[in-house]
Amino acid sequence: MKVSARNILLAAGLLLLIALPALAALLNQPFYVDQFRRIMIFAIAAVSLNLILGYGGMVSFGHAAYLGVGAYAVGVLAHYGVLNGYVQWAVAMGASALVALAIGAVSIRTSGIYFIMITLAFTQMLYYLGISIEEFGGDDGMRLAVRSQFPGLLDLRNGTAFYYLVLAILVAFLLLGHRLVNSRFGMVIRAAKSNDARTRAIGFSPYPYRLVAFVIAGAMCGLAGALLVNHTAYLTPEFMHWTRSGELMFMVILGGIATAVGPVLGAIALLLLEDFLSALTQHWQIILGPLLVLSVLFFKRGLAGLLPGARPNG
């Protein structure tokens, strides 16, 4: 890591997140820990979406599917008495990876608007599946009576411990993502996004690389789903609603497509703005919508593009 204004800013941001529970305690505002835990869970989901949308050019309009599959894996296992967190979260990631494999195997053969529509259609199917299963609460969802158990490691009922776990996962995924997009594998999916015909002409078959990227992103987002259901202690098909997928896309676009920290900035900005505006008026979406349109029109490179030293393909 070079010492640059950009890295100093990023380190300061990380320190702020580390210090946040202490600051919240000092200000006697424990709500902030909850708020930022939720934000970071969505940031994890947005980071995973950025891998395929930002670096791979695969505009998935169904990324909330994996949020839902991860959440349902935990909720359903808990419903049947399997409370071990390692098992639950491994199943959450495995099931999300399998669903991503199935959706990706079909959708990645298409491109452009067809890709967007197919990923949306699959996610809507899962959403209606969630609604239709009465055993798991159907439309209303169901309570997660007991959070994932990590005996001897940590207790998720401890809000601060849970907060640090989420932060650690977010940082780990950012580092993993950074390695991934700069590896040979990452260069192939970025090349295929940049110029598909050229990529084939020099001898790459992009399909298997894209599919693997899609599955990795699905598994990462599945873990975010497992975190989310533990955060809300409630399982609902709403996790898979298409507006969720849209929100995740917005976090990526607002934060800066194909930038390492963009999705995190996007998640923080979008969710804080939502919280702030919804406290002002119940018609907050009327204000949020135009703000998002303006941000897309005027900061094409997203919030990450405002950081010093930002460059494409760094």
Add this chain to the structure above:
Amino acid sequence: MAEPLLAVRALLRRFGALLATDHVDLDVHDGETHAIIGPNGAGKTTLIGQLAGSLRPDSGQIRFSGEDITALTMPRRSRKGLARSFQITSIYREFSALDNVALAVQAHAGHSFRFWRAARDEPGLRAPARAILEQVGLGDRADVLAANLAHGEQRQLEIAMALATRPRLLLLDEPVAGMGAEESQRMTQFLASLKGRCTMILVEHDMDAVFTLADRISVMVYGRVIATGTPAQIRANAEVRAAYLGEPEAAA
């Protein structure tokens, strides 16, 4: 005589009612530079597309190095040693020149399911890419974003990427198109220096480049090859003169 490196038999491709490739037979021998000329719309780029694998023929056969490759995809043909430069510059605009060539090296250096090590730190990819950039004359432009290269330099980069795949047969679709006189002369000299290193099929309108480089020339008109021969034979061919060569002379 040994089987030609590339043997095309009765290749046919329609676009609706248009016969873009009309029973084309073509032999390209190992080591030769074979130019394909013809007026606009004669079907030259369509033919190149079918040779490279981006376009499927409706019927006919393409054999490369003794093997039927008619059904192979573009990536598989590339791995067998067929490389292509595009008529319309096709590069990775948002990557550096060196990245562009290193990607072509990477495509032929085993599978790319390697997730951890930074590809830009691999000497095995960077060193050969740098050497090829030097050869095409872009050595000092390695770190420039491809989008910021001049048009002529982008054409050189195209060829560098094709060469990085270590091709046995190079398909060049109008390599000097859009270049100034001096640039196109330099490119022609560079292509001449490749003779003997790989076999080339050259589609080109620039007759100076064609007659400098080609060992043999095939002339296409309306999807058909109407003549094949040495430059001297083609110059002397009455049908060719009528169909094609007369035009630029009359214009000049």
